[in-house]
Amino acid sequence: MQFPDSFTARMQRLLGSAYPDFLNALQQAPPVSIRVNKAKTSLKPELMPVPWAEAGYYLPERPLFTLDPAIHAGAYYVQEASSMFVEQALKQCVDLTQPIHVLDLCGAPGGKSTHLASLISDDSLLVANEVIRSRASILAENVAKWGSGNALVTSNDPRDFSRLPDFFDVMVVDAPCSGEGMFRKDPQAVVEWSEENVKLCAQRQQRILMDVWDALKPGGLLIYSTCTWNEQENEENIAWLAQQEGAESINLQFDPSWGVEQTELQGVKGYRFYPHRVQGEGFFMAVMRKQGDAEEVIHGKSRKKKYKLTPAGKKEKTLVENWLEQPEQYTFLQYGEVISALPENLFEAADEVYQNLYVLYAGIELAEVKGKKLKPLQGLALSQHLNKDAFEVADLNLDQALRYLRKEDINLGTNGNDWLLLQYNGLPLGWAKQIGNRMNNYYPKEWRIRMELPTDLPEGVLKFNA
Ligand SMILES: C[S@@+](CC[C@H](N)C(=O)[O-])C[C@H]1O[C@@H](n2cnc3c(N)ncnc32)[C@H](O)[C@@H]1O
Numbered sequence: 001m002q003f004p005d006s007f008t009a010r011m012q013r014l015l016g017s018a019y020p021d022f023l024n025a026l027q028q029a030p031p032v033s034i035r036v037n038k039a040k041t042s043l044k045p046e047l048m049p050v051p052w053a054e055a056g057y058y059l060p061e062r063p064l065f066t067l068d069p070a071i072h073a074g075a076y077y078v079q080e081a082s083s084m085f086v087e088q089a090l091k092q093c094v095d096l097t098q099p100i101h102v103l104d105l106c107g108a109p110g111g112k113s114t115h116l117a118s119l120i121s122d123d124s125l126l127v128a129n130e131v132i133r134s135r136a137s138i139l140a141e142n143v144a145k146w147g148s149g150n151a152l153v154t155s156n157d158p159r160d161f162s163r164l165p166d167f168f169d170v171m172v173v174d175a176p177c178s179g180e181g182m183f184r185k186d187p188q189a190v191v192e193w194s195e196e197n198v199k200l201c202a203q204r205q206q207r208i209l210m211d212v213w214d215a216l217k218p219g220g221l222l223i224y225s226t227c228t229w230n231e232q233e234n235e236e237n238i239a240w241l242a243q244q245e246g247a248e249s250i251n252l253q254f255d256p257s258w259g260v261e262q263t264e265l266q267g268v269k270g271y272r273f274y275p276h277r278v279q280g281e282g283f284f285m286a287v288m289r290k291q292g293d294a295e296e297v298i299h300g301k302s303r304k305k306k307y308k309l310t311p312a313g314k315k316e317k318t319l320v321e322n323w324l325e326q327p328e329q330y331t332f333l334q335y336g337e338v339i340s341a342l343p344e345n346l347f348e349a350a351d352e353v354y355q356n357l358y359v360l361y362a363g364i365e366l367a368e369v370k371g372k373k374l375k376p377l378q379g380l381a382l383s384q385h386l387n388k389d390a391f392e393v394a395d396l397n398l399d400q401a402l403r404y405l406r407k408e409d410i411n412l413g414t415n416g417n418d419w420l421l422l423q424y425n426g427l428p429l430g431w432a433k434q435i436g437n438r439m440n441n442y443y444p445k446e447w448r449i450r451m452e453l454p455t456d457l458p459e460g461v462l463k464f465n466a
Contacts, residue, residue, distance in 0.1 A: 001026060001187065006195050007180065010230060018276060025275035030185045032059040033081040033280070035115060037146060039384040040075045040427060050279075051258050053084035055118065058279060066449055068460045069401040073427035074145030074382050079111040080227075082181075082273035082280030085260065086112055086172060088252050089223045089287045090119045099123040100169040101349060105158060105212055108135035110142030112174055117148035122329075123345045126151040127168075127353060131158070140361040141447060147384040150343050152353050153361040158211035163356040165214050167349075172223045173212065175205045181227035181282020184275060202232040209241055218292020222247065225285040229272070234284040235265035241288065242268050250287040308354040309347065312339045319374055320366045325387045333362075337369045338377070376419055378444050381428045388428070391421040396429070398457050404429060407441050407448040414439070425460070 003011075012019045036043065036055040050056030058081065065071050065078055090096060102120055104113045104127070113128035120126060128143050128151050130136040136155035143151050161167075178198045179189040209224070216222060224241075226233050241247055249268040254260060259277035263270045273283035312320070312332040316339050321327045330341040342350055342363035353359060365379030380386055394412055396404060401424040403410050414420070416434040423429060431442040 001183070001190065003183070003190060004193060007193065014229065015274070018274075021276040022274055026184045028184075028275075030275075030281060031081060031279045032062045033057060033079060033084075034059060034076045035079045035084060035111075035118075036076045037074055037114075037384075038118065040073070040147065041070075050081045050084055052254065052260075053081070053087045053115075056081060056084045064458060066451055067402060067453070067458055069396075069398070069405060069424040069429060070427055070460050072145070072405050072447075072449075073424065073429055074142075074147050075427050077111065077114050077142070077146070079115070080185075080281050080283075082278060082283035083111060083174070083225065083227070084115065085271065085273070085283065085285055086115060086223055086225065087119060088254060089221070089250075089285070090116070090170070092252055093221055093250055093287060093289075094170055096120060099125075099345060101125045101127070101167055102170045102172070103127045103129065103161070103168045103212070103215065104172045104174070105129050105161070105208070106131075106174045106176060107153075108132065108139040110139045110146075112172055113139060113143055113151065114146040116172065117143070117146055117151055120150070122148075122150055123343050124150060125346050125349050125353075127154055127357075128152070129154045129156055129161075129357075131156065136360055137446070144361060144365070144379045145382050147364075147379075147382045147386075149341065149364045149383055149385050150346060151361075152350060152359050152363070154353065154357040154359050156357045158208045160357060161212045161215040164352065166217045167215050167352070168220060169217055170221045170223070171212060171216050172225070173205075173208060174225045175201075175208055175233075177201050177205070177226035177228040177233050178230065179227055180229045181273070181284075183282070185281060198228075198230050198232055201228075202237060205233055205237050206240060209237070210244075213241075213245060213290075216290050218290055220290045221250070222288045222290065223285065224288065225283065227281060227283055229274075229282055229284065231265070234272075234286070235263055235268065235270050238270060238286045238288065239266040239268045242266070246291045247288040248291070250289055252287065307351050309333050309351045310335065316367075316369065316374070323366060323376070323380060323387055323390050324364070324383070324385050326385070330364075332366075334369075338365055339367045339369065339374070340365045340379070375442075376431055378430055378442075378447075381421060381430045386428060388421065392416070392418050393421045393423055393428075394432075396422055396424050398424070398460070399453075401429060402449065402453055402457065404432070404441060404443060405449045406453070407443050407445060409439065409441060411437075411439060413437070
């Protein structure tokens with residue numbers, strides 16, 4: 001792999017005598033890692049753990065993930081290991097037992113959003129945002145598959161968040177960057193790299209940070225990250241923010257054997273990931289605390305009386321209530337034909353988000369009203385809070401599961417007129433409607449597997465027991 005001269009010169013300056021090791025690591029195959037959804041599976045895989053992430057594991061090789069139904073069920077997410085370091089910032093700096101408001105500003109495809117969803121409490125709110133609409137749909141899909149039920153997926157420009165002053169306790173800005181850390185995984189990133197682009201990225205990152213800063217509560221935490229190594233987009237930007245806003249740099253504690261490199265510029269600390277030191281791609285992260293006292297801001301106090309969210313009708317609520325475990329913890333909402341559920345304590349905060357942002361997906365989408373009947377929705381099938389006992393459930397083998405996920409007609413030899421929840425290894429995949437001895441496949445068209453199935457189907461990536 002040939003790198004631009006100025007990139008090489010900078011990396012030589014940054015790494016000194018370790019530069020040949022770095023170069024050598026860039027020629028190796030990138031490690032493959034996943035993060036397991038512990039709310040969906042009790043499995044502890046016999047795999048090497050990612051040291052800084054409780055549910056992170058390395059795989060010995062890259063399987064054909066598409067052919068593993070468990071990934072479609074949201075039982076795990078394929079995520080680059082270095083970026084799982086965000087977990088350390090959350091665990092070390094935030095009381096995760098308390099209800100908090102968290103923003104993942106640059107969210108698609110959803111690695112950090114699904115990770116955050118696993119770390120925060122059920123009564124905390126996650127706003128997973130992605131400005132680019134087509135990418136926001138992918139984010140919504142991954143958030144729905146993860147199934148936490150306390151996330152809102154929005155598609156807004158960072159500047160729109162100024163409409164929510166002092167709203168978030170934690171903000172993750174995983175900024176669009178020049179992508180040097182992805183050179184090994186994505187040769188196109190090398191082609192697109194230039195000093196000019198580094199400069200443009202750094203300026204755009206400053207703009208993004210300024211645009212969202214007001215939405216962070218006094219005393220709130222900013223987790224800033226990029227997948228690049230140049231200082232302009234990393235330490236220099238964070239030092240600039242500290243100077244502009246008087247934000248305090250937060251120091252993280254970790255085992256030196258992890259290989260994470262700590263840097264400091266003007267008293268501001270950053271954490272660097274290099275492929276010759278960690279099993280992961282290039283990554284940078286810094287943690288800052290906004291000045292002020294968090295106690296000054298009271299959550300959930302709405303200044304307005306008129307809500308945008310509409311509670312579901314009594315009749316509809318009664319019909320869907322037992323579809324969730326612990327329904328008493330939810331408020332049931334209806335917009336148009338869709339009935340959804342949100343943790344009850346999040347109603348005010350979610351309404352505030354609805355008043356000010358474009359919301360694509362919210363909470364648990366439970367059902368669509370079809371005349372006098374209700375059609376269960378995909379969000380319910382994949383929810384961590386689904387009450388399976390409320391439905392007729394059918395187990396699929398690997399071949400049937402993949403055909404179902406391809407949206408093919410499958411025949412299980414059943415007879416009836418009910419909705420069927422289809423599952424693989426105990427993991428719900430979606431719905432089918434029985435019509436006598438036929439069955440209609442209700443898997444979402446946009447999510448379907450498009451590849452042809454091989455004749456020899458591989459085993460799943462992991463043996464999941466739900
Ligand atoms: C590094 S990626 C995010 C990866 C994601 N956090 C994850 O863990 O899966 C950066 C994201 O920022 C989005 N983006 C691009 N321009 C942006 C802008 N001006 N403001 C905010 N986000 C932007 C990109 O579309 C992209 O999805």
